[in-house]
Amino acid sequence: MPIPLQSLNTLGLAAWTDELVRVTGSTQLPAISQAITNKDRFILGGGSNLVLQSSQDAPLALVCVQSSLKGIVRLPAREGLSRLRCASGENWHDFVMWTLAHGLGGLENLALIPGTVGAAPIQNIGAYGVEVGERIEAVHAWDFERHDHVVFPTESCQFGYRHSLFKEINFQGPWNRPRFFITAVDFALAPATKTQPILSYKGITERLAELGVTQPPLPMQVAHAVISLRKEKLPDPNEVGNVGSFFKNPVVSEEFAKALASQNPGLPVFHQNNQTKLSAGWLIESAGMKGVQRGEAAVSADHALVLTNLGAATARDVLGLAHEIQEAVMARFGLWLEPEPQIIPPI
Ligand SMILES: Cc1cc2nc3c(=O)[nH]c(=O)nc-3n(C[C@H](O)[C@H](O)[C@H](O)COP(=O)(O)OP(=O)(O)OC[C@H]3O[C@@H](n4cnc5c(N)ncnc54)[C@H](O)[C@@H]3O)c2cc1C
Structure with a gap:
């Protein structure tokens, strides 16, 4: 029976899907690994960055492996930083709030991002001027090829904008043979009172003022500002189906950004980690696609970067609309937007 x-x-x-396996203890991994060694597989987290294409008659012909590994463990402190190991099946936002409630700072700008802790390093989740890779000390994974546990110190994780070694390797071979299943992530976090708040991103300082917070804010206060901004801007997936930003912000050369900005007054250009990025949302809105509806899929009328499921959207509706957006932006600005969610199976 398809699941x-x-x-x-x-x-x-x-x-x-044909089969779903939930990993509840890491001691199960050797047996699971042997059992699925010759089968196609896919690693499923909380499903908040995926577009799944399949039907009941033609389910995904593979084993979905999902982490239900739980637990947060304190590691010995080092150089004034608290160190934590969090299992991959923990909910990301709950983990962020746990760290803040325990007097630790560093993850506050990443509050309210849906999904699991195990998926966070995959695309190096980022929001409000912070990327998770900046707080990660090591990533623990199960290697389906070598049938063994492996640990990656942060220097070898190749974290970049929406990028990591895990994404590179898991997506580079056949899409249905991902190699690394993340089991836990180690974080190094400063005490809340010694955390330097990162407030450079548009809107945070203003929201803190509206909330009556005096400067400098504590990490928990920054988290509340971020949560309030996110609730205002992004549809709650429990109410309206979505995967957050559907496209990555295009990374371009400084010259290209300057030339485009001179032809398009108001074009937002960001500089972060030595990269120049354009606002995909602005490009989509300016290409006239904000609020457009096709079948049961729509471009949010509030946030042009978010595609929503109005109720009964199919993957075809969503991907058709995404393609139309890519063509509209290409025609207007000469840029091809790259989707952020993983499309399964790829098109
Ligand atoms: C409303 C909304 C807002 C969002 N905002 C942001 C944002 O601000 N910033 C941002 O970066 N993202 C954002 N996202 C995207 C998404 O929340 C993140 O990418 C998140 O990390 C995905 O987690 P997940 O557990 O749902 O993973 P899934 O969507 O299930 O999987 C995503 C990828 O991770 C892989 N994966 C999952 N778990 C594991 C594991 N244990 N081991 C190996 N591979 C694994 C999957 O195979 C897949 O390739 C948003 C999404 C939504 C719906």
Whole structure:
């Protein structure tokens, strides 16, 4: 019997798989690894960055492996930083709030991002001027090729904008043979009172003032500002199916950005980690696609970067609309937007 995945992806697309295996203890991994060694597989987290294409008649012909590994463990402190190991099946936002409640700072700008701790290093989740890789000390994974545990210190994780070694390797071979299953992530976090707040991103300082916070804010106060901004800007996936930003902000050369900005007054250009990025949301809105609806899929009327499922959208509706956006932006600005979620199976 095909297993339904509709409640396991935040876009709420009807999708099915042949088999679903939940890993509840890392001692199970050697046996699971041997059992699926010759089978196609896919690693499923909280389904908040996926577009799943399959039907009940033609389910994904693979084993979905999902982490239900739980627990947060304190490691010996080093150089004034508290160190934590968090299991991959923990909910990301709950973990962020746990760190803040325990007087630790560093993850506050990443509050309210959906998904699991295990998926956070995959695309190096980022928001409000912080990327998770900046707080990660090591990533623990199971290697489906060598059938063994492996640890990656942060220097070898190749964290970049929406990028990591895990994404590179897991996506570079056949899409249905990902190699590394993340089991836990180690973080190094400063005490809240010694955390330098990162407030450079548009809107945080203003929201803190509206909330009556006096400067400098504590990490928990920054988290509350971020949560309030996110609730205002992004649809709640429990109410309207979505995967957050559907496209990455294009990384371009400084010259290209300057030339485009001179032809398009108001074009937002960001400089972060030695990269120049353009606002994909602005490009989509300026290409006239904000609020456009195709079938049961729509571009949010509030946030042009978010595609929503109005209720009964199919993967075809969503991907058709995404393609139309890519063409509209290409025609207007000469740039091809790259989707952020993983499309399964790829098109
Ligand atoms: C409303 C909304 C807002 C969002 N905002 C942001 C944002 O601000 N910044 C941002 O970066 N992202 C954002 N996202 C995207 C998404 O939340 C993140 O990418 C998140 O990390 C995905 O986690 P997940 O557990 O749902 O992973 P899934 O969507 O299930 O999987 C994503 C990828 O990770 C892989 N994966 C999952 N778990 C593991 C594991 N244990 N080991 C190996 N591979 C694994 C999957 O195979 C897949 O390739 C948003 C999404 C939504 C719906």
